[in-house]
Amino acid sequence: MHNIKEILERNPVIPAIKNDVNLVEAVHSNSEIIFVIMSNVMNIKNIVTTLKNAGKIVYVHIDMVDGLSSSNNGIEFLMQEINPDGIITTKHNLVSFAVKNNISIIQRFFVLDSFSLQNTISHIKENTPDAIEILPGLMPKIIKKIDQAVKIPVITGGLIDEKEDIINALAAGAMGISTTDKSLWNI
DSSP states (O other), X not given: OOOHHHHHHHOOEEXXXXXXTTHXXXXXXXXXXXXXXXXXXXXXXXXHHHHHHTTOEEEEEGGGEETSOSSHHHHHHIIIIIOOSEEEESOHHHHHHHXXXXXXXXXXXXXXXXXXHHHHHHHHHHHOOSEEEEESSOOHHHHHHHHHHOSSOEEEESSOOSHHHHHHHXXXXXXXXXXXXXXXXXX
C-alpha cells in the first residue's frame, strides 16, 4: 500500500481522467497518482495497465465504471482482474468492505448543505478511509471544517480550473486536488 499523505505532500495535483481521454498526458504528468473517474468494462484494463506501466499509482472510481456493478463483487473483480492500487467510491457500504479487506480506498463526498456536511464527518469517522475527496472543490470554508474534524488526508475536486483554486484549497487544509484540467496537472 502507498502512503497517500506522503505522495500528496510531494505533489498535490492529481490528474483525473475520463476514459482514455488525456491518458497520454496523464502518463507524462508529474503526478504520482492518477484518478480514473470514468471508464467502462471494455477500456478499464488498458487504462490501468498503461498508467501502472508508466509507474503511476492508479485509483479507479468504481461507481463510474460503466458495465461493472458498484458492489462488493465489483470491487473484488476490479482488484483481482484489473489490479488498480485503490478504489474511489461515494458508497459508504463499499468503503466499509474495502477497509475490512485492506483495499486502499478514497471516499468521495458531495457536500451541498449543513446536513450533508455532518453526514460526511460521521461517515469518515465510522469507516476511516485512506483519504477523502470533497466536491465541489471551491469551498475553502468547508474544506477547513472537514480537515479539522478528521485526521486523514483531504483531497478536493470538482470545478477546479485555475491555479488560484488549487492555492485556496491547499491553504484551507486540503492535501491534494484532483482535476480534469490538464493545464493544471504540472503546476
